[in-house]
Structure formats: C-alpha cells, structure tokens
Amino acid sequence: MVPHLITALTGPINELEQRILESMPAIERWFRLEWMEHTPPFYCAADLRNAGYKLAPVDTELFPAGFQNLNVEMLPLAVQAAMAAIEKICPEAKNLLLIPDARNRSPFYLLSVQRLTQIFHQAGLNVRLGSLDPAVQEPTAIALPDGSELRVEPLKRSRRRLGLKNFDPCTILLNTDLADGVPPVLQGLREQYLLPPLHAGWNVRSMARHFQAYEELAKKFAKLLGMDPWLITPLHGRCGGVDLAHGAGLDALRTQVDAVLAKVRRKHKEYGIRERPFVVVKADSAAGGKAIITLRDAKELDALPPPAEGEAAPGPVLVQEGVPTYERIHDAVAEPVVYMIDRYVIGGFYRVHAARGADDVLSAPGSRYVPLAFAPGRHLPRLGDKPGASAPNRFYMYGVIGRLASVAASYELEATDPEAEVYA
C-alpha cells in the first residue's frame, strides 16, 4: 500500500521524530489548548518539505483543492471531522452551499469538488454547488472523468442572503481563493456562515504574515519539545516594492536574499550540513503573480530572464529558505501534503514530480499525486518502532507539522479579521 519511500533521515530529523513520538501526549494537549483559544481554519492543506535534516511547511492553502487525491478508504475520517466542525459552527445546519473556483475547469479539480460534496453530504448536509461564473445562468451539468457529473447552479443573491433557486443555505463553503478580490455577490452577508471568512482570501493574505505567525508558534512548540525551532521552520524575509519585470527594487531584494542565505549558511555550519543553501522568491500575495524563483546567490538575480507577462506584478515578495525534499517515490522527487478539516488531520498524499529536482517547486505542470502514501492506519505512530524506520511515525510527524501550519493560519486570520473588535 505505502509507496516505496526513500528519505535521507540523518541526524537532527531522527532526533526530532524521536522527540515528537515521545512527546505525543504533551503535543496533543498543546494543540487542544491552542484550539481552546484560537479557531481552527475550517479546512486547510499544508505543503511540507522533508530535507532529512529539517522538516518544514512551505505553503499553507486555506481553500484547498486536491481532495480527490486523499485515500478514499479513509474518507470516514474526513466525514467525522466535518461532522465535528459542523456541530461546532451550526448544529442546526441543513443546507450547505459550496462555491467552487469557477475559473478552474481541470478534471482533477472537478473531482476534488465532487469529493468535497461527498464528504459534506455524508456528514449530513444537503450540498449544492453555486457558480461565480456569470455565464452560468441556469443549472448546468459538468461532465467528470469518471462518467458522473457535477451540477452547478446560478447564485441567487437577496439583500441579506445568498443561495440558489429554492435553496437557502445556513452555511456557505468557499473553495475559491478570492485571488482576484471578493465578488460583490459575496459581500455583506451577515446572516449566513461564510467559511472560510473572506479575509482568508489571497486578496488579503500575506505569505510573510503567515510564516511570521508560524515562526512564533514554532518557537513555542520547539520550547515544549526542547529543540531548535529551525528544524521545523523555513527562515524568511519580506521585501516590498519589487518589480521583477522592470528590474525595480532589486537592490533591496538582493540584500534580503543575502540576509536569508547568510542565516541559512550559519545553520548549515552549526549542523554540519553540506547542502548549498538556496532561497525561493515568490510573491507575498496573490496580487504579485505566480512567478517563483530559486536563487543560490543574490547575483543570480542579474542573470534572470524577465518573467513572463502577468507572472510577476510589482509588489512585495517573500524570500523563503529553500528546503530541499529528499523523499523519493520510485525515483521521483516527492513532497508530502497534509490535509486538515477543523482540528483534525484527515489524510494527505505525496506530490511527486519525475522531471524536477530536490530543490525545485513541485506544484507545477507535470506533477503527479500519490494518494496511497497516507494509507489507512498508516498515519498513526507505532511506538517502539525506530524513528525514521517506520512510515507511520513519519506520518504522525507530518500531521504534527501540518497542524502547526494550521494553528499559524488561525493566528494569521485573527490578525486580519476586520471584525476582530467585535469579539475583543
């Protein structure tokens, strides 16, 4: 069931895994107490990179796709988590309006939407799909690869409520990241639960803010376990006013890149890691486009070809420590992706890319997905098993780091909550 894994588990991460397994009760309690104070994201997915010497999240999605890649045998886990989430938010819930990403018609994404629909239907809700696509004027069937179809319907907006024809939901679940801003039809809804909240959209989010929150949390968590937070944290810096297309703000960027590389170099020295440090430069928010640049030296900036049209708009960028992934599935580079609903890890999979290297970004065309990795039962640790030796232990550790990223997201959302004072 579990794909053949090769992880370069040397030194630190073995100790980390060991410590995480030994501290399981303390860790679970720590999460319980965090969730008493902070509302978990309704759902989220964390991309992790396992470098052997460190394990860190590099991206946290609050409108996750890819549910079709989760092991279908473990669906009951997702359903149970969804039940717990619904019971907490709105026990009277009857109808759930799911709003998918109207721009994404890839068959993979449509299968993910279908899986989401299935999860919330099994959790006991009438689930229907509303489309943000103005072209959808009447109920429309979209064919799926498996021969079944999705039925999307035009949204009906009244002054205070959003729904469909003959369908008035108490809860609206967004599965579109709002990168292009909040459509008017979603604005000013006060009577219904809108999940995730609008400020979880990429129009508001800042990667730097997320990783700032993660860094602080990782410090607390590392203190609990008595370890170096760097082992689970990607170092980062933020740099405003960069315009790669027109070469503006490059000096500041060079400084930032040098600064992060220097910090990483020190850490590598400290742990005797031979890898050559690198950084990944990406837009801090959706507004900045999707260009992702890997640099081993600030000088490489000068040699860069100008980014493709619309790939890199002017704006702040995140300079993130590059964490190579040394996991392999049948020779292909793999990175684990961990999925959560509310406080619960519901599964995960490996994103693998045969054509990419250990330092490359794998969420790119050509990537395949291996849902088998988090096979049933496999993400429960087996005590007594040597750290590193057992996939189950690996997956428990991944679940812990994934949940750290989701706590970070809830801190992030508190910081940007426009109605924060209401609760204060």
Added chain:
Amino acid sequence: MVPHLITALTGPINELEQRILESMPAIERWFRLEWMEHTPPFYCAADLRNAGYKLAPVDTELFPAGFQNLNVEMLPLAVQAAMAAIEKICPEAKNLLLIPDARNRSPFYLLSVQRLTQIFHQAGLNVRLGSLDPAVQEPTAIALPDGSELRVEPLKRSRRRLGLKNFDPCTILLNTDLADGVPPVLQGLREQYLLPPLHAGWNVRSMARHFQAYEELAKKFAKLLGMDPWLITPLHGRCGGVDLAHGAGLDALRTQVDAVLAKVRRKHKEYGIRERPFVVVKADSAAGGKAIITLRDAKELDALPPPAEGEAAPGPVLVQEGVPTYERIHDAVAEPVVYMIDRYVIGGFYRVHAARGADDVLSAPGSRYVPLAFAPGRHLPRLGDKPGASAPNRFYMYGVIGRLASVAASYELEATDPEAEVYA
C-alpha cells in the same frame, strides 16, 4: 474485504434502508440536535439483529469490550472520536487512568484493553492501567497472546482522588460494568472525571428502562422518517419478582410473555411475516444473573429445566421480542455489533456463531468475531446503490440504529443520575 453476506432483505427493511439513505441529512441533523440536549455515553456498543423484515438493537453495553475486533485500519477513526470526546470533557487532560475488568483475564479481553490503551494514547494521553484486584499489590505484567504485555498497577486512593503511584489522572475511564456494585475505592470521587458515571453500572441499570427510552426515541425517529417504529424496535415487557430457580412469579411472567407474543403476532400478521414469534427472557439487571431463555409459548415455561446455580437469581426480568438474525457469514449466523465513542460510530464487526440458529443468542461460548465486515470506507453509504444491494448502505443503516441505542442510553443515564438536580 467484506465477508460474504447473506441477508434475507425482504419488503419492509428494504424500504427502511431506502428511507434511511434518502433521509441522511435529516437523520444526521436529528442526531446533532439530540446531542445538543443530551450527553452521549462516553463509549458504547450496540448488538443489533437484522431479521430482514426488521432491524433492532437487543443489547447496549456501556462498558464495552471487544475493541480488538475492530478493523485496525480504521483505528484513526476511533482516535479522532476519542480526541473530540476528551476535548469536550477536559481539554487540559494529561493522564488517563484506565480501570479494566479485574475478573476478566481472557486473552481476548486483554487485547481489547490493549486496544483501548492504544486509542487513548494516540489521542494524546498518558494512559496507565489500575487494577481493582486486591491481589495486585505492585505493578504486574500480564502477558498477551501477541507476545506483548499489559502492565497493571495497584490503585492509590486518597480522600478525594484516585490514582497510581506517581500518577495523578484528571480522568478515570472505567471498563468494568460494576455488576457486583461500586467498589469503595471508586466512591466519593468529586475532583476527577469518572467515565462512564457510576450509575452507568449494571448495579443500577435496568434493561427495561433502557428499552423504554429506546422505544420513545424510536417513535420520534420513526415519525421523522414516516415509518412504523416497530421496524427498528424490539417490543418488550418487564416482570418483577420472578424466581426461576424456585418457580416463583411464573404466573405474572406467563402473562407478560403472552402479552408480548400477542403484540408480535399482530405485527407479523400486519406485514404478512410467516416467522413464528418468540420472546427472549433475561434478567432486567445484573443482579438477576445471566440466564437467557427463548420461548415461543408461555407454556414452555413449565417444561423448563431449573437454571444452573447462580445463573438466575430472583428479581425482575425483561421479556423482549425475539428478533431473529438472517445474516450469514459463510453459513454461520451473524449479528452486527456497532461501536461508538462519544457521538461517533468508530466501527463494528459481526458476531458469528456456527453452532447457533437464527433465533439464538450469539454472545455465548463458541462465538467468533469477524472485524472485516465494517471494512475501511465501507460504512459510508453509496448513493444510487440499490438498498440491500450494497454492504456500504447496510453499514450506514447499522450506524444509525447503533446511535439510536446510544441516545437511548443517554436518556437512561439522565433518568438515573443521582446528581440530576444539580444540573436542573
């Protein structure tokens, strides 16, 4: 994966299954609202009987054993449910004291205790075992069939708290049914969470009270689905002052048996069921011993051999409609057992008995257990599948009836709660 099942699914139960599948959102919402008003039993197991024409619980255990029979691949479901339960009861929880049944040394039971320990450890608690056996004066290792061992320790009682040497739990989990009464060491604990509460013990419980509560619930539930509650309810009567050993109170018993048989006969007539009705007579509480008698006619009472010593003490008895089970696994009679932690179905299995008939009680020496039946994913219904046609649908229906029994248990516990007025 799923064992070969033969169920005599004729008429009514097909409609029942159909209706349950169609009403899933209404059903799940109904449970959510029940759980808002009523505290679920911490854990419980319901024995169901599927007669083809009706499906009903015949026994509900509030200190369940048999966890070793659950599909190990689905353990994450149990762990997640345990996490949700703990978070609700005591998020600060660190230490859990598990008190198993000291009288039960069967290797199967010990494996069940081991599985329970595993579940709550994975849920993030330090779990240790305390023994009610006065012979246990120091930490004692008990060997398990799989070569591992359980470590039980002597209980340490202070005036207000119960624990072990160097182990002060905030929560105490009982896995012994208190049939012989509440040991002094468990009495008057006010500072710790004692789960389930002491009045869940068989020294307090009455089967008649449980099935009375179930009957009322089943009526509400059947109304929601627009169906005859009898399809999910075992008819029953209660009869006090019976002493089978000395033939006392038999007249009253005959009357009760005739009354229940007559009711069943009317129902069979209504549905054109050819089965000959029968009743099962068992002690209403633990005090009455374990004798279980199957009767097709009150007259059969006269021909009964006197029960074995200690098998039937004087006391009230439950006269329960006999629900035959027509499920077969490889020719052996099978009855489903559904397990729940808090509000969640965590799995189940078939209790099968090759040497017994469809009318017999299967929880008896010689019974085997087949955990495969509720295989991963299999207890999620597949919409579109013909009712009866698909195992998944069967298992969703079993989960619904099992949860009905657990709601009934929470009504039962409210009725007998010595501190009820405190909450009133």
